[in-house]
Amino acid sequence: SMMAEQHSLLLNSARLFPLPHGMIFSYGTAGFRADGSKLLSTVFRAGVLAALRSLRTGSTVGLMITASHNPIGDNGIKIADPDGGMMTQDWEPSAEALANAPDPQSFVELVFSFAKEEGISLGGERSAEILLGRDTRPTGEALLQAAKQGIEAIVGSVALDMGVVTTPQLHWMVRRKNMGVRTSENDYFMQLSESFRCLMNLCPKGIETNGSIDSRLIVDGANGVGGDKLEQLKKLLLGLNIQVRNSSKHGQGILNEGVGADYVQKGRVSPCCFGPKDIGLRCASFDGDADRLVYFRISEANSNSIDLVDGDKILSLFALFMKEQLQILNKSDSQGLNDVLISRVGVVQTAYANGASTDYLKKLGLEVAVTPTGVKYLHKKAAEYDIGFYFEANGHGTILFSEDFLIKLQGKSNDLAFSNAGSESHKAALRLLAVSKLINQAVGDALSGLLLVEAVLQYMGWSLQNWIELYDDLPSRQLKVKVADRSAVITTNAETQVLQPYGLQEAIDFETGKYHRGRCFVRPSGTEDIIRVYAEASSQEAADSLARSVSHHVDRFLGFKTPHHLT
Numbered sequence: 001s002m003m004a005e006q007h008s009l010l011l012n013s014a015r016l017f018p019l020p021h022g023m024i025f026s027y028g029t030a031g032f033r034a035d036g037s038k039l040l041s042t043v044f045r046a047g048v049l050a051a052l053r054s055l056r057t058g059s060t061v062g063l064m065i066t067a068s069h070n071p072i073g074d075n076g077i078k079i080a081d082p083d084g085g086m087m088t089q090d091w092e093p094s095a096e097a098l099a100n101a102p103d104p105q106s107f108v109e110l111v112f113s114f115a116k117e118e119g120i121s122l123g124g125e126r127s128a129e130i131l132l133g134r135d136t137r138p139t140g141e142a143l144l145q146a147a148k149q150g151i152e153a154i155v156g157s158v159a160l161d162m163g164v165v166t167t168p169q170l171h172w173m174v175r176r177k178n179m180g181v182r183t184s185e186n187d188y189f190m191q192l193s194e195s196f197r198c199l200m201n202l203c204p205k206g207i208e209t210n211g212s213i214d215s216r217l218i219v220d221g222a223n224g225v226g227g228d229k230l231e232q233l234k235k236l237l238l239g240l241n242i243q244v245r246n247s248s249k250h251g252q253g254i255l256n257e258g259v260g261a262d263y264v265q266k267g268r269v270s271p272c273c274f275g276p277k278d279i280g281l282r283c284a285s286f287d288g289d290a291d292r293l294v295y296f297r298i299s300e301a302n303s304n305s306i307d308l309v310d311g312d313k314i315l316s317l318f319a320l321f322m323k324e325q326l327q328i329l330n331k332s333d334s335q336g337l338n339d340v341l342i343s344r345v346g347v348v349q350t351a352y353a354n355g356a357s358t359d360y361l362k363k364l365g366l367e368v369a370v371t372p373t374g375v376k377y378l379h380k381k382a383a384e385y386d387i388g389f390y391f392e393a394n395g396h397g398t399i400l401f402s403e404d405f406l407i408k409l410q411g412k413s414n415d416l417a418f419s420n421a422g423s424e425s426h427k428a429a430l431r432l433l434a435v436s437k438l439i440n441q442a443v444g445d446a447l448s449g450l451l452l453v454e455a456v457l458q459y460m461g462w463s464l465q466n467w468i469e470l471y472d473d474l475p476s477r478q479l480k481v482k483v484a485d486r487s488a489v490i491t492t493n494a495e496t497q498v499l500q501p502y503g504l505q506e507a508i509d510f511e512t513g514k515y516h517r518g519r520c521f522v523r524p525s526g527t528e529d530i531i532r533v534y535a536e537a538s539s540q541e542a543a544d545s546l547a548r549s550v551s552h553h554v555d556r557f558l559g560f561k562t563p564h565h566l567t
């Protein structure tokens with residue numbers, strides 16, 4: 001029977017990918033991550049899961065092989081749901097159970113029982129479709145083949161290999177595929193470059209720039225896929241003078257080593273190949289799979305240090321711009337020209353958001369929500385608004401537009417084109433529509449984020465200096481602490497409070513109380529085997545010292561009790 005055929009296909013395929021000895025795989029902040037050479041079984045099984053997800057939803061899903069900001073030897077999996085967002089959290093426990101099933105037989109049993117639970121008929125008529133992509137890691141090709149075999153182990157499933165792409169490109173393709181529109185990489189580049197051009201054309205003429213806008217922009221590609229894609233995209237862009245450094249094509253540096261958004265943002269240092277010659281220039285940095293973006297400037301005083309423009313400040317720039325466009329539109333309403341365009345606008349941040357950014361956003365009159373770390377949480381919250389902004393301080397974020405709002409906005413734009421073409425309110429409507437096309441609706445995207453930043457700076461007539469001065473960051477410090485078992489830390493309240501181990505929170509409170517504007521929290525990373533410590537205070541020395549003393553407490557509570565790790 002079909003069922004028996006399915007069973008033996010799955011079992012025979014699973015036998016080709018034995019579970020590595022002594023490993024436990026956990027579904028972290030953004031999917032599975034581990035040493036790339038240990039992931040064949042996990043990726044094979046994730047392929048099976050992706051096929052089940054596609055069958056369950058009757059739509060195309062995506063599977064991306066990447067470990068993003070992690071070192072080159074690591075690899076991992078991100079699964080994209082039909083809307084292009086991260087796989088539903090409801091399925092994470094099953095993903096984990098499947099990844100850890102001890103042998104092929106029990107894996108197959110789990111697949112069948114899970115399929116039954118979810119009402120998925122195996123060996124049936126329905127066929128699954130999965131888009132596969134990978135970043136530039138050396139283990140990527142072999143893992144992609146394993147994923148493919150996992151997908152093909154479910155009868156009737158088709159895997160389409162998109163090749164080496166950025167994570168946001170793959171998510172974008174999945175989303176578009178399910179909307180029934182064109183999904184090639186070229187379509188992606190066309191959509192970005194066209195909406196960018198549209199925004200640039202809508203910049204006020206005769207802007208007072210004081211010659212402060214420099215069209216030069218230098219981008220650090222983290223020695224990864226993002227730099228290569230930007231090289232391709234930039235050929236379609238007018239009005240920007242982009243120089244890409246650390247693109248993987250140049251073949252010099254190692255992925256994420258001394259380069260990339262995580263390195264720049266966490267360490268507040270310039271990436272490799274940037275130095276005194278770049279002082280004063282606008283610089284940006286992507287992470288390894290180009291879903292994070294930060295800006296920076298080499299400091300005049302010390303060319304090793306930088307002035308960082310993090311995700312919070314990108315968010316603030318976007319929020320300011322968008323609010324202005326909405327105000328222009330709503331002003332035209334008060335003159336009774338059109339129907340009122342009501343919109344619920346909200347901002348989503350995490351505990352890592354600099355306190356000064358949150359103050360700024362609230363002063364703009366925006367509602368600010370806080371979620372735990374991880375795009376999967378922020379994205380979900382942001383989708384509750386008509387216009388939902390979300391950004392993590394590390395540079396991962398985007399702006400989401402609700403379907404309802406876009407329909408209203410399009411209608412309004414059409415009305416204005418008829419009654420008041422070329423008016424300020426008409427332009428504002430066109431700008432908002434262009435932003436909704438430029439900025440990735442599936443997930444944070446360094447390429448589209450970069451183009452939006454550039455278009456907004458141009459619109460405002462702002463230099464990097466003007467942007468930096470939007471507000472002053474509170475001094476902060478991030479540290480990592482290696483511990484015996486990071487899962488021993490359990491947090492609550494969007495990760496701002498520690499529940500376990502008992503007594504740690506009290507110690508953090510005690511330290512924090514010593515500093516003016518002190519704020520500090522700790523949490524286990526979901527992508528690295530460490531505890532992260534974040535501290536903020538009114539001076540850099542204070543933030544550093546708070547982070548250091550709390551790190552000592554973390555080590556005291558959770559560090560290696562015996563010196564076995566030294567032997």
Ligand code: G16
Pocket residue numbers: 029030067068069070287291292373374375376392394396524525526527528532
């Ligand atoms: C992933 C997630 C991000 C998260 C980051 C760090 O980023 O997509 O939302 O901020 O991990 O997570 P953690 O602090 O748990 O290690 P990426 O760029 O590595 O995919």
